[in-house]
Amino acid sequence: MEVIDLSKENSIIGQYMAEMRDAEYQKNRLLFRNNIMRMGEYEAFEVSKRLNYEQRDVATPLGIARVNVPTDKIVLATIFRAGLPFHQGFLNIFDHAGNAFVSAYREYTDKEHHKVGIHVEYLATPSIDAKTLIIADPMLATGGSMELGYKAFLSKGTPKRIHVCCVIATEEGIDHIKSVFPDDKTTIWCAAIDPGMNEHKYIVPGFGDAGDLCYGDKL
Ligand SMILES: O=P(O)(O)OC[C@H]1O[C@H](OP(=O)(O)OP(=O)(O)O)[C@H](O)[C@@H]1O
Numbered sequence: 001m002e003v004i005d006l007s008k009e010n011s012i013i014g015q016y017m018a019e020m021r022d023a024e025y026q027k028n029r030l031l032f033r034n035n036i037m038r039m040g041e042y043e044a045f046e047v048s049k050r051l052n053y054e055q056r057d058v059a060t061p062l063g064i065a066r067v068n069v070p071t072d073k074i075v076l077a078t079i080f081r082a083g084l085p086f087h088q089g090f091l092n093i094f095d096h097a098g099n100a101f102v103s104a105y106r107e108y109t110d111k112e113h114h115k116v117g118i119h120v121e122y123l124a125t126p127s128i129d130a131k132t133l134i135i136a137d138p139m140l141a142t143g144g145s146m147e148l149g150y151k152a153f154l155s156k157g158t159p160k161r162i163h164v165c166c167v168i169a170t171e172e173g174i175d176h177i178k179s180v181f182p183d184d185k186t187t188i189w190c191a192a193i194d195p196g197m198n199e200h201k202y203i204v205p206g207f208g209d210a211g212d213l214c215y216g217d218k219l
Pocket residue numbers: 079080081082083104105106107118137138139140141142143144145146173201209210211212
């Protein structure tokens with residue numbers, strides 16, 4: 001399975017990442033959400049290079065122009081909450097895509113807050129049969145939310161190609177995706193692979209809680 005870490009090549013996303021990781025800068029939720037959205041736009045452009053294309057003749061006012069356009073039928077899927085601004089970034093680029101949403105939230109199952117359980121409660125999706133499925137969620141920590149989100153989407157068909165798109169990943173999360181997603185048709189995209197997680201399963205150095213940074217704390 002191909003894993004593409006966009007930070008391997010210098011680009012403007014290094015600036016977005018520096019701002020998103022900065023504890024002072026993070027205090028402004030509008031800026032944080034906006035940077036997550038811009039990361040989505042950037043990643044979407046990169047993913048677009050891997051789509052299938054066909055030539056089309058377009059009538060301009062002055063003649064016929066030959067243009068390459070993507071033929072893939074895309075479904076953009078995301079996981080509430082932190083996925084929402086990331087999803088918007090992808091949708092700004094793939095504006096003809098279908099859209100799928102699932103809710104998954106992590107909850108500690110022990111009083112020491114070392115073990116994480118994941119709850120899936122809501123699913124709204126078009127058919128993903130024979131589609132190019134892009135699942136956008138900024139954090140790939142244990143990989144549990146991505147797995148459960150994917151399994152929920154699978155109840156609505158079998159995709160032709162899958163792009164797992166995140167902002168920060170861990171090796172553990174990537175290994176988990178490799179163990180549960182089909183190897184021959186999945187690509188993992190990220191903008192950083194961080195060294196690990198703390199005892200509460202937060203990525204270190206990471207950002208902190210991406211959902212809270214976008215939308216505030218929750219009970
Ligand atoms: O790889 P995992 O260990 O499953 O962690 C990743 C999940 O954590 C975050 O969601 P969270 O559960 O914090 O919900 P939120 O977006 O509502 O804050 C993030 O958006 C992922 O969905």
